[in-house]
Amino acid sequence: MIDVTTIKVMPEFRLLPKTYDGEREVTWCPGCGDYGILSAVKQALAQLQIPPHRVYFVSGIGCGSKLPDYVHANGYLGLHGRSLPIAQGVKLANHDLKVIATVGDGDGYGIGAGHFVHALRRNSDITMIVEDNKVYALTKGQYSPTSTRGWISSTTPDGALEVEFNPVVMAIAGGATFVARAFSGDPKHMAAVFAKAIAHKGFALVDVLQSCVIYNPINTVEWYRPRVYKLDDDANYNPRDYAAAMNKAHEWGDRIPLGVLYVDERPTYEEQVAALANGALAKQPLRGYSRATWDEFRAAVM
Amino acid sequence: MIKNNMTIKIGGEAGQGMDTSGAGFARALVRAGLQIFANQDFMSRIRGGYNFYQLRVSDKPVYAPDDATQLVLAFNQQAIAQHLREIVPGGAIIHDAALKVDAAALAERNVHAFAFPFEAKALEVGRPAGMDPKHAKLMLNTAALGATAAITGLPFERIAQVIAENFGKKKGSAVADANLAMARWAYDQALQSADQFAWKLIPPADGVNRMILNGNQAIGLGAIAAGCKFISAYPMTPATSIIEFMTAQAKRFNLVTKQTEDELAAILFAIGAAQTGVRAMTATSGGGFSLMVEALGMAGMTETPLVVVDSQRPGPSTGMPTRTGQGDLLFLLHASQDEFPRIVLAPGGVASCYADTARAFNLAEKYQCPVLILTEGFQAFASRSVGVEEMPFEEFVVDRGKTLTDADLDRLTPGEYKRYALTADGISPRALPGHPNAVYTATSDEHTEYGRIEDEDPANRIAQHDKRMKKIEAMKREMRMPEWYGPKHAPLTLMGWGATRYAIREAVDLLNAEGIEANALHFIDIYPLDETRLANELAQAQRLIDVEGNSTAQLAQVVRVYTGRTPDDKILKYDGRPFTGAELARAVARMNTQAAKARARVPARSNEFLRVRAFP
Ligand SMILES: Cc1ncc(C[n+]2csc(CCOP(=O)(O)OP(=O)(O)O)c2C)c(N)n1
Numbered sequence: 001m002i003d004v005t006t007i008k009v010m011p012e013f014r015l016l017p018k019t020y021d022g023e024r025e026v027t028w029c030p031g032c033g034d035y036g037i038l039s040a041v042k043q044a045l046a047q048l049q050i051p052p053h054r055v056y057f058v059s060g061i062g063c064g065s066k067l068p069d070y071v072h073a074n075g076y077l078g079l080h081g082r083s084l085p086i087a088q089g090v091k092l093a094n095h096d097l098k099v100i101a102t103v104g105d106g107d108g109y110g111i112g113a114g115h116f117v118h119a120l121r122r123n124s125d126i127t128m129i130v131e132d133n134k135v136y137a138l139t140k141g142q143y144s145p146t147s148t149r150g151w152i153s154s155t156t157p158d159g160a161l162e163v164e165f166n167p168v169v170m171a172i173a174g175g176a177t178f179v180a181r182a183f184s185g186d187p188k189h190m191a192a193v194f195a196k197a198i199a200h201k202g203f204a205l206v207d208v209l210q211s212c213v214i215y216n217p218i219n220t221v222e223w224y225r226p227r228v229y230k231l232d233d234d235a236n237y238n239p240r241d242y243a244a245a246m247n248k249a250h251e252w253g254d255r256i257p258l259g260v261l262y263v264d265e266r267p268t269y270e271e272q273v274a275a276l277a278n279g280a281l282a283k284q285p286l287r288g289y290s291r292a293t294w295d296e297f298r299a300a301v302m
Numbered sequence: 303m304i305k306n307n308m309t310i311k312i313g314g315e316a317g318q319g320m321d322t323s324g325a326g327f328a329r330a331l332v333r334a335g336l337q338i339f340a341n342q343d344f345m346s347r348i349r350g351g352y353n354f355y356q357l358r359v360s361d362k363p364v365y366a367p368d369d370a371t372q373l374v375l376a377f378n379q380q381a382i383a384q385h386l387r388e389i390v391p392g393g394a395i396i397h398d399a400a401l402k403v404d405a406a407a408l409a410e411r412n413v414h415a416f417a418f419p420f421e422a423k424a425l426e427v428g429r430p431a432g433m434d435p436k437h438a439k440l441m442l443n444t445a446a447l448g449a450t451a452a453i454t455g456l457p458f459e460r461i462a463q464v465i466a467e468n469f470g471k472k473k474g475s476a477v478a479d480a481n482l483a484m485a486r487w488a489y490d491q492a493l494q495s496a497d498q499f500a501w502k503l504i505p506p507a508d509g510v511n512r513m514i515l516n517g518n519q520a521i522g523l524g525a526i527a528a529g530c531k532f533i534s535a536y537p538m539t540p541a542t543s544i545i546e547f548m549t550a551q552a553k554r555f556n557l558v559t560k561q562t563e564d565e566l567a568a569i570l571f572a573i574g575a576a577q578t579g580v581r582a583m584t585a586t587s588g589g590g591f592s593l594m595v596e597a598l599g600m601a602g603m604t605e606t607p608l609v610v611v612d613s614q615r616p617g618p619s620t621g622m623p624t625r626t627g628q629g630d631l632l633f634l635l636h637a638s639q640d641e642f643p644r645i646v647l648a649p650g651g652v653a654s655c656y657a658d659t660a661r662a663f664n665l666a667e668k669y670q671c672p673v674l675i676l677t678e679g680f681q682a683f684a685s686r687s688v689g690v691e692e693m694p695f696e697e698f699v700v701d702r703g704k705t706l707t708d709a710d711l712d713r714l715t716p717g718e719y720k721r722y723a724l725t726a727d728g729i730s731p732r733a734l735p736g737h738p739n740a741v742y743t744a745t746s747d748e749h750t751e752y753g754r755i756e757d758e759d760p761a762n763r764i765a766q767h768d769k770r771m772k773k774i775e776a777m778k779r780e781m782r783m784p785e786w787y788g789p790k791h792a793p794l795t796l797m798g799w800g801a802t803r804y805a806i807r808e809a810v811d812l813l814n815a816e817g818i819e820a821n822a823l824h825f826i827d828i829y830p831l832d833e834t835r836l837a838n839e840l841a842q843a844q845r846l847i848d849v850e851g852n853s854t855a856q857l858a859q860v861v862r863v864y865t866g867r868t869p870d871d872k873i874l875k876y877d878g879r880p881f882t883g884a885e886l887a888r889a890v891a892r893m894n895t896q897a898a899k900a901r902a903r904v905p906a907r908s909n910e911f912l913r914v915r916a917f918p
């Protein structure tokens with residue numbers, strides 16, 4: 001197999017965003033924020049020059065989770081809420097692949113919350129992009145963990161009673177080593193954030209404020225536009241400062257920070273697994289041990 | 303003198319170390335060239351309660367526990383109470399002098415009691431070695447080993463070696479010396495009574511050294527032999543020791559083992575790993591398997607090769623964690639919604655746990671589907687001395703089916719690869735992700751040949767569903783028919799599956815020895831089976847008695863659906879305890895007389911918790 005990591009990219013072979021164009025018709029509603037996310041994902045991959053066969057998308061179920069179906073790259077479109085364990089299994093078995101999970105807020109923070117919390121601690125070298133439209137869109141508008149308290153939907157006619165889940169606070173507190181926020185109304189900035197997240201070594205979360213033109217009439221592009229601001233513009237902001245990051249992560253309402261909220265360095269999970277020291281598990285021979293090793297085992301149980 | 307054929311039971315509280323001393327004694331015997339079968343009976347608690355370790359010794363292979371006990375080592379009062387009845391005439395009980403035994407009851411049954419001041423001596427020996435009373439008392443174990451060696455005629459050196467190994471390395475030589483001194487003292491004490499005990503252990507001159515492995519270790523080893531390099535699991539008795547064993551061997555064989563946050567993650571990690579081409583597995587018990595069910599269907603849908611072990615315990619929900627049962631068979635056949643191909647194997651015995659697990663990995667890749675291994679608590683914990691030749695490692699041939707090699711992939715035209723191509727046998731060539739010529743998605747939605755979501759098109763749905771289901775035809779040709787044991791054309795056939803294999807065989811032997819001609823039909827491959835071939839096998843059975851560890855005769859239900867054949871009688875046990883051959887033979891014999899007599903309509907009563915039903 002060709003080891004692409006060693007290939008020098010000739011200008012004429014440069015990977016462009018359109019390299020990752022899928023062959024299928026995209027079925028999202030016209031005006032859906034997911035279009036911007038899709039294009040930013042392709043731009044980020046092109047920026048990083050990662051060829052499609054080295055990318056492995058994993059998604060769940062939901063409008064946003066259809067993203068890998070619209071990209072030319074490897075992928076596994078799995079179950080609702082279950083993308084992270086699959087993604088981590090892929091990464092543990094073949095860490096030469098760039099593994100990116102793309103899911104909705106219901107998927108990642110609701111049904112998949114248990115996996116989310118543990119992925120934060122584990123620091124597997126994967127990227128999680130959450131298309132956070134603050135609603136269950138594919139099932140037609142029920143409230144989600146990130147829906148504002150009081151949100152009225154078919155299952156919460158008197159308004160949602162729980163306080164909303166704050167994914168970025170959770171991620172920082174839980175041990176993620178890269179936590180960022182992007183906005184589907186600003187694909188260029190979003191692409192830059194994605195590129196940083198994908199390049200980051202360790203678990204990277206990007207929570208994307210995504211507009212849903214059908215089921216979220218409140219958190220619209222127009223609602224977000226005057227509120228969002230970019231942390232990159234603030235020369236004094238240091239994403240390595242835990243306390244400062246926590247402060248920013250709590251900021252919501254009139255002013256909503258975008259960009260890299262928090263960065264930390266910790267060995268990735270895969271780096272700490274002894275069996276992976278000699279390369280990706282998938283590339284090691286199936287029965288790579290010797291007869292002597294087997295005899296050694298036999299002696300140990302005698 | 304009765305040579306090399308006895309059962310020893312060591313009983314006490316959890317934490318007293320019966321398992322360590324039992325395992326140490328077993329090791330000494332196997333090193334001496336004898337064969338053992340050892341099982342543990344323990345409660346689901348860490349300290350206290352009542353546990354025992356049961357060791358059957360012979361100079362021939364032994365595959366199952368026996369009811370009759372020749373020697374009991376009692377570490378507490380309950381051990382005496384519990385096992386006194388099981389000791390055969392002429393047998394003996396070794397106990398601490400502080401424990402009470404009913405001498406009259408013993409004498410009446412011609413059972414000897416050998417009392418020694420183990421505890422007092424342990425405190426005396428432990429003090430100068432710097433051991434506090436709690437640790438000193440643990441030396442009861444080594445003392446008991448010494449006494450047992452003396453009573454059974456085993457040379458002291460045999461156990462001295464194991465004790466030195468157990469204590470030498472980790473605990474420092476003062477402790478090791480104290481233990482050796484204890485063992486020696488007990489040995490010398492007991493030697494004086496040795497001629498009162500008729501059962502002797504005399505190692506054969508030409509004895510070969512064997513391995514000691516339990517069913518779960520054999521499953522782990524079978525997986526490793528097949529090239530499995532990945533296990534993810536969440537601890538659940540009686541499956542936990544599979545991931546523990548593989549983790550202990552991870553450095554030796556370069557494995558990745560992962561304890562995950564729950565069983566959902568366990569199966570999903572394994573599916574992710576399998577998707578990259580690594581042979582991967584997960585292992586759990588029924589409760590954890592229940593959580594895995596949605597993902598099992600996903601593996602079926604995305605045609606991911608995967609091995610899942612269900613180590614059964616009795617009861618729905620939490621049930622009886624440390625006990626055994628066979629209640630999950632129908633659940634595994636149907637787990638997850640709609641229809642997709644799967645394979646279910648139920649190994650019987652340690653060697654089968656090894657070989658059939660290894661085979662499972664080939665089947666999973668060949669048919670690109672989940673393979674379920676159905677084992678149970680009894681088999682998980684029970685260990686046996688296994689000859690190296692019974693677990694051949696060199697001979698195993700890896701079969702990856704239609705997995706494409708790098709050379710195959712190099713020849714493909716980019717963009718043309720179809721992961722779910724419609725083929726004659728339903729199996730599509732499988733590319734492993736990472737090659738520029740085969741970039742593809744796998745999809746849990748119904749999908750096109752390319753693996754893209756196709757939730758609507760009815761023709762595509764039928765084509766893809768039929769493609770998947772077609773694999774079952776080829777599987778049926780490959781799957782093995784149940785095996786026969788005992789005289790051909792016997793008027794009586796015992797039918798069973800999985801871990802009851804050797805108890806049933808022993809029952810058949812006992813029955814034939816008593817003049818009741820019987821044979822056995824035992825299933826390891828459970829699903830899918832060829833209906834016609836199966837019907838032919840069953841046609842050879844005359845009176846058919848179904849033997850199962852559940853209350854609804856689940857295998858019999860399956861056999862009936864596939865062949866129309868209904869068993870004439872059933873022996874069903876679901877008290878959480880394993881069958882023994884003797885118990886089964888008694889039940890069959892009783893049934894036989896009943897059936898021969900008035901064809902009783904009333905279910906026979908049994909104080910052994912067997913549900914024996916005679917059908918008029
Ligand atoms: C186990 C399971 N439960 C429920 C569903 C139904 N379901 C599909 S998508 C979805 C929620 C989607 O919301 P979100 O993840 O936020 O994605 P969005 O559609 O908003 O992009 C639900 C409940 C399912 N597919 N699987």
Ligand code: SF4
Nearest residue numbers: 029032063137212213
């Ligand atoms: S329902 Fe909302 S999230 Fe789904 S495609 Fe339409 S706009 Fe996008």
